Amino acid sequence: MGNSLNAWSEALAGFYFFGLPLGLVIIAAIPLVFIALYSLTYGVYGERKISAFMQDRLGPMEVGKWGILQTIADILKLLQKEDIVPASADKFLFVIGPGVLFVGSFLAFAVLPFSSAFIGANLNVGLFFAIGIVAIEVVGILAAGWGSNNKWSLYGAVRSVAQIVSYEIPAAIALLCGAMMAGTLDMQQITILQSGSWGFAHFFLFQSPIAWLPFLIYFIASLAEVNRAPFDIPEAESELVAGYFTEYTGMKFAVIFLAEYGSMFMVSAIITIVFLGGWNSPLPNLGSVALNDWTNGPVWGAFWIISKGFFFIFVQMWLRWTLPRLRVDQLMYLCWKVLTPFAFVSFVLTAIWEVYVP
Amino acid sequence: MSNPTYTFIFYLFAAITVFSAAFVVFTRNVIYSAFSLLFTFFGVAALYVFLSADFIAVTQVVVYVGGILVLLLFGVMFTNSIMQTGQKSEVTLIIPGTLLLAGMIGALLYTFYTTHGWMPSETTLQGSIVERIGFETMSRYVLPFEMVSILLLAALIGAAFLARFDKSGK
Numbered sequence: 001m002g003n004s005l006n007a008w009s010e011a012l013a014g015f016y017f018f019g020l021p022l023g024l025v026i027i028a029a030i031p032l033v034f035i036a037l038y039s040l041t042y043g044v045y046g047e048r049k050i051s052a053f054m055q056d057r058l059g060p061m062e063v064g065k066w067g068i069l070q071t072i073a074d075i076l077k078l079l080q081k082e083d084i085v086p087a088s089a090d091k092f093l094f095v096i097g098p099g100v101l102f103v104g105s106f107l108a109f110a111v112l113p114f115s116s117a118f119i120g121a122n123l124n125v126g127l128f129f130a131i132g133i134v135a136i137e138v139v140g141i142l143a144a145g146w147g148s149n150n151k152w153s154l155y156g157a158v159r160s161v162a163q164i165v166s167y168e169i170p171a172a173i174a175l176l177c178g179a180m181m182a183g184t185l186d187m188q189q190i191t192i193l194q195s196g197s198w199g200f201a202h203f204f205l206f207q208s209p210i211a212w213l214p215f216l217i218y219f220i221a222s223l224a225e226v227n228r229a230p231f232d233i234p235e236a237e238s239e240l241v242a243g244y245f246t247e248y249t250g251m252k253f254a255v256i257f258l259a260e261y262g263s264m265f266m267v268s269a270i271i272t273i274v275f276l277g278g279w280n281s282p283l284p285n286l287g288s289v290a291l292n293d294w295t296n297g298p299v300w301g302a303f304w305i306i307s308k309g310f311f312f313i314f315v316q317m318w319l320r321w322t323l324p325r326l327r328v329d330q331l332m333y334l335c336w337k338v339l340t341p342f343a344f345v346s347f348v349l350t351a352i353w354e355v356y357v358p
Numbered sequence: 359m360s361n362p363t364y365t366f367i368f369y370l371f372a373a374i375t376v377f378s379a380a381f382v383v384f385t386r387n388v389i390y391s392a393f394s395l396l397f398t399f400f401g402v403a404a405l406y407v408f409l410s411a412d413f414i415a416v417t418q419v420v421v422y423v424g425g426i427l428v429l430l431l432f433g434v435m436f437t438n439s440i441m442q443t444g445q446k447s448e449v450t451l452i453i454p455g456t457l458l459l460a461g462m463i464g465a466l467l468y469t470f471y472t473t474h475g476w477m478p479s480e481t482t483l484q485g486s487i488v489e490r491i492g493f494e495t496m497s498r499y500v501l502p503f504e505m506v507s508i509l510l511l512a513a514l515i516g517a518a519f520l521a522r523f524d525k526s527g528k
Contacts, residue, residue, distance in 0.1 A: 021363045093393065100396070125412045125488055132416050135424030139396045142431050146389065154435070165428060185488055 005188060008117040008298065027120055031109035039261035042310060045071045047317050054321040081250035086149065089247065093147030097140055098248065098255040104137030105262040112269045113187050114305060115279050117298035126187035127179055130270055131172050134225060137263070138164050141234075144256070145244035156243025160234030163331060164225050170339035171221035174214035177350040178204055178274035181211070191278035199284035199292045203277040208353050213346040215275045217339050219312075222267035224335070226260065229320035233328060268312035272305060279305045368408055375401030392431050399423050413487050 015023030045060070045068070052059025060067030085094055111126035113119040123129055138161050145157020181204050182190040196202035205211050224231040235243030245256045272278055279301030283291035295304075326334065378397035385391050399422040406415035495503050 024363070090389070092390070096393075123412055125416050128413070128420075128488075129416045132420035132424065135419055135428070136396070136400070138428055139393070139423065139431070142428070142435075143393055146431075146435060158432070158435070161428060161432075165424070168424070 005116060005192075006119055006122055008115070009119055009122075028110075030118075031112070031114075031120065032106065034114075035106070035109070035258060035262045035265065038265065038310075039258055040071050040075070042313070043261040043264075044074065044257075050314070050317045051321050054318070075254070078250055078254045083250045083252065084247075086247050089149045090147040093143045094247070095147075095252075097144030097147050098245075098252045098259070099140070100143055101137055101140030102255050102259040102262070104134065104140050105259040105266060107133045107136065108266045108270075109262070111187050112266070112305075113191055113273065113278060115298045115301035116188075116191075118302070119188060122186070122188055124184070124186045127175060127185040127190065127270075127274070130187075130266070131168065131175060134164065134168065134263075137259070140259075141244055144248070148244070148247040150247050152240045152242075152246050153244050156234045156240050156246070159240075159328065160227055160244060163227070163231060163234065166332065166335045167221045167224040167231075167339075170217050170335060170343040171225060173340070173343035173347050174218035174221065175270070175274055177211070177214035177346055180347075180350055180354055181207060182274075187273055187278075191273055191280060194277040195280045195296070197285040197290075197292050199280075200277070200282040201284065202280070203275065203282070205275040208350060208357075210346055210349040210353060211275065213342060214350065215271070217343050217346065218271055218274075219315075221335075221339060222271060223316060223319065224331070226263040226267055226316075228264065228316050230323040230326050231331060232320075232325060233331060264313050264316060265309050268309040268316070269305060271312060272308040276308055277304075278308075364408075368405075371401050371404040371408075375405065388434055389431075392427070392434050395427055395430070396423060399427065411487075413491060 009027055012023040012027050013021075015021075015026070048070070049059045049067075060070035063069040063073045085091055108130045110120035111123055111129050113122075141157050141160050141164075145153045145155075145160075148154070178190070179185055182193050184190060184193075194202050194204055194207075200206060205215055223229075227234050234240075235245070240246070245253060248256060269278075276282075281292050281295040281300060281304055283295050285292045374397055378394045378401065381394040382391045382398060385394065399418060402422075403415040403418040406412075406418060
């Protein structure tokens with residue numbers, strides 16, 4: 001296992017077990033295990049603890065020391081729960097809804113470079129794939145909402161889809177600014193272009209005076225795309241019970257939550273890759289103290305991209321407990337009259353900067 | 359493409375495409391047809407990947423699944439009488455339909471068997487396909503590209519005008 005680009009994933013892809021391509025299955029399983037582990041620990045437990053501390057509470061404290069085993073207990077409970085399909089629900093759509101939703105959020109993990117040596121599929125249209133594949137999630141949400149045969153679910157699903165489809169526009173234009181600075185859509189290439197001995201100074205966010213604008217626009221739009229507060233009107237507890245997953249119980253409910261945590265990491269990883277250097281170390285080389293050289297490598301890369309992603313997930317949780325929920329019309333106003341024009345402005349300014357300045 | 363894994367995956371996606379497309383046509387429930395289209399579009403995108411057309415594959419997902427399918431589902435769901443039994447599609451005009459189908463299949467098969475040299479490309483692709491598409495769009499095909507942009511802009515303005523809240527009315 002060398003240190004060259006994609007060494008681990010290529011070694012895995014060539015791994016055959018009795019003529020069966022077991023390596024390809026392992027490549028697909030790694031992000032899956034990662035999502036499960038992270039949503040179990042940081043996603044559920046972390047979010048409950050963070051929200052508790054922000055509200056000056058203690059959060060789960062009973063199960064294990066500091067409530068560490070709380071999530072395990074929750075999972076055991078979810079596994080034993082009766083799997084209820086409502087009598088008047090559309091059985092087929094009700095059952096496939098969470099599956100399609102999870103597949104939609106999981107597919108984008110195929111093009112996320114987890115380290116310089118590991119990426120599921122090194123496509124030359126990786127970034128385009130990552131923002132386009134969210135469309136499948138939309139269909140899953142509609143299937144879940146319609147299949148439940150419940151007006152809260154349908155309202156939640158329609159709101160969610162309207163929101164995701166609208167916010168894709170500023171999000172895509174903001175990411176195009178990053179793609180324009182890189183001159184490629186290949187996720188590994190975008191990351192490599194941001195490496196250098198000055199660490200964070202090579203990140204696209206600090207490479208142009210306008211880059212903070214698309215960065216901010218994409219962050220706001222990504223909150224709306226994963227239905228997080230302040231854009232959580234699809235599941236607005238005070239008006240829609242729980243939105244499109246009102247009728248779901250047991251493991252189907254858990255799958256919907258896995259999909260949500262999967263998308264949260266996905267958008268955080270994309271913003272990290274495009275604007276904050278992906279798996280590159282942010283530490284600069286200071287003379288003989290070569291911090292950047294010491295903290296770069298395949299394993300360090302995985303550490304950096306996951307920590308950067310977790311930082312953005314922390315910000316998402318922080319915002320959830322800080323900002324009030326937007327109304328539907330305010331949400332659309334923000335998207336079409338604020339974010340989209342500013343995304344176009346940043347697009348034009350980035351183009352001018354890229355053509356004339358360096 | 360002689361690798362058995364790829365062959366297996368190809369036939370898997372081909373089967374998904376064909377069976378879901380058949381389901382779209384044969385089911386009597388309009389909602390099921392619409393959701394089944396998801397698998398058809400997705401299968402077609404996968405077949406594009408087998409033709410090494412990654413960009414077109416992703417565009418297929420973005421445009422058809424993200425745009426057209428969602429629009430279709432919204433249209434179907436907001437139709438009030440969707441759940442009524444009278445709304446089911448009926449089988450009519452069997453003879454003209456069969457003739458049309460036979461004619462179409464015959465024409466396609468004729469083209470398939472009389473055209474030679476399907477597989478090899480005349481020029482080998484250098485570098486990234488996205489770059490090539492960008493250069494071609496901005497140089498040789500710039501006029502059609504701009505015309506399509508203006509057409510879409512006109513459609514957008516028209517849609518916004520139609521959806522506008524009428525102040526003079528109720």
